[in-house]
Amino acid sequence: MARLRDSLAARVTATFVLVAALAAAGLGTWLYLSFVAEIERRDDIALLGKLRQIQLLLGRPGAPALLRTQPDLFRDTMSGQENSLVRFVGADGTVLADINAAGERYPVPPAAASPAPDRAAIASWTSRRGDPGRVVAGTARLGSGTGTGRGASTVTVIVARVYADRTAMFAEYRRRIAGAAAIAALVAALCGAWMLHRGLRPLRVLAEHAALVRPGTLDRRIAAAGAPSELQPLIGALNAMLARLQEGYARLSGFSADLAHEFRTPVANLLGQSQVMLAQPRSAAEYESLVASNIEELERLARMIESMLFLARAEQDEVAPASRPLQALDELSKVAGFFEGMAEERGLRLACAGGGEVLADPALLRRALANLLSNAVRHADAGSTIHLRAEADGGSTALSVENTGTPIGPEHLPYLFERFYRADAARNHAGGSTGLGLSIVRAIMALHGGSAAVHTDAARTRFTLHFPAVATPAPGSQRPDTARQ
Template structure:
């Protein structure tokens, strides 16, 4: 915003109203002013043409130039009663014959219209006499019918009154324009302030919204039509903030719970060991147990760091063309021992290529396979399947096992969330695996979905778009 610009929207609109009114009044006033000036000028021209035609007629009836000099009364009588009219007659060589108002001063040289022509617009000029009198004048040649002698006829009209009228009119227009602009500014301020009253009501409602009352929202019905979209967008932002605050609160609680368990284990085991002297083997067992808890904490912190970096796009993604079958076989080989210990089989099907970061791809599939092994009953099989599509490739990991409730599905990819409220498996899982899978898919511009197949298999689908899509 410019330093001189008013910060108040009401004041700004009021000034704009004033400026628009001033501009309108000025344009209309200017039009009326020049229209009046043209009318006055046209009136003066008609009078000039009438008088100069009369003088031309009188010159034609005169006996001679000397007769005009000896008896100018017919010409003076024609100008009688017209105090604002100047009549000057001169001989062909410029010698003066008659000047009805010598006190007005001399006129500059004027172009003379021929005897048989009517003075055109160019021959009618606005001038000032040597005494400073403003006049509108014209001149033509007159010819005495009897002798053929020519006479210069100059007629001028004093326009001082017209100029004074125009000046007064101009001052009135200026005063009206300024007064109208001031009135428009005052009325505009009042009307705009009244018109913006709904925005102040919205602001009052917004002031009552706090971090603990994000679910209140703004009243859409009370907002004008022009502001309803803004109110709806603001309410949508509040809903997202409310959801984020709730997730953040739940995240803090889950984080505290998951960190408390290994720390409590470390503290209790260490306190028990220190309560009385122990043998070397007992101390070694304690250290081994502590190392397991430390490793668990390290994995948790590593996963949390990965998620934080992924959220802020600080994870470098190096994509390349990968063979789906080879990548799935590599995952199956890595989990072969764990699957045998759990009594489950890994079945691979499908082929094709996908465009992804190999390390992130293996981490995402590995998290899903590890999760599937944990919940698949012994003797059953986990299927890893690759599918090619027009715009990308999909990896499907399906397994039988306990069904996930509909209420748990929307939050299944939240951090530290477990579908089991009792957290019975918290020792082996921190609840970050699926959140990491979702972050990896976002980094690839893809998505992860959970569904149930016709044979009641739990199916996780990883969709990777093709290069450039």
């Protein structure tokens, strides 16, 4: 029972049956009421016609004698005379004749002012058996006189009729309408169930395809050909979701393999050095050297773990940049001052130029610039100059770090910002690199709504950070945090 209650097909079928039953019942009721009204109208017209016929008979010569000797002749002029009642009342209120064998009691409506009353003059009543009846009264001239001679007088004619046959007919008609509504509901239920079963087939196909989704089947897509137009957006969304899942799973698999490889090297170094050192007695200086080497490897592991945590939080939108307007040249100068000593050791010069403003989190911006400048110092030719530039263009601002050195092969450019990706061995000789610096740069730019790009030629390599335009301040406002000192 609960399964049927939770079934969409069952609920839609029940609703369809209810609507069909209500529509059939409503149509049948309307037809029944129209039929009843038409029958009643015709019976009323017939009743008025019989009154008029009696009025004409009463005006013929010899009518007074017939009324005294054979009053049933006036009733016999009406069809269905067994259900007809006729009463003749004189001008002084005396009942001249009363044709009422069953002794029915019915109201006597007032006689119409004109000899030919309309339907409004007809009154309703109910017989002793509960059957409906109608009664109408009218005046007539008895005899052939003009009303001024002795042979003519005015009488009131009351004509009533009991419609027992009409009651039975209406009851039979109601039974047929109820039966037709029930049959229509049954047919609607069968047709609705069949149509829903066919109409929901595309959904069953989607469910079957979803049940087959596995890590190894993410490349399969749902065929949109032949599907109803209402399901096309859903199929497109599901296929896009499968594509994202496939891409994410591939990246996760590659990341897991890279992570295992990156962790394996420092752990193997730690184990190997420690095992060799413990294989035989060593001096205190040798133990100190081992501890220093282990600390170096552990620091590298700590940096790698911290970088991975940052990337994971950034991808889950758990890092909310505290962005504010910053002078781009100031930020470049601050980062260059931090790396000045490292650059001097390699005989490098740092040159900052340009201008503009960026809307960024100061800490995250400096971290991104530090990663780029660290790579530039590490790979620049000795004695060359590293250029840090800020360029404003159409409201947006681009920060770039450019160095002269061994170029990056074009086959590596699409993958430089991926995790743990390193180019050729010539750019991978530094032991302090974790392979996550450029991934962090891309994540930071994504948090700011910007992008990171790389360009290289035969002699130079340039990394560029593109920041979107800063909103224009209201007239007369001032930014004390970005004012030049």
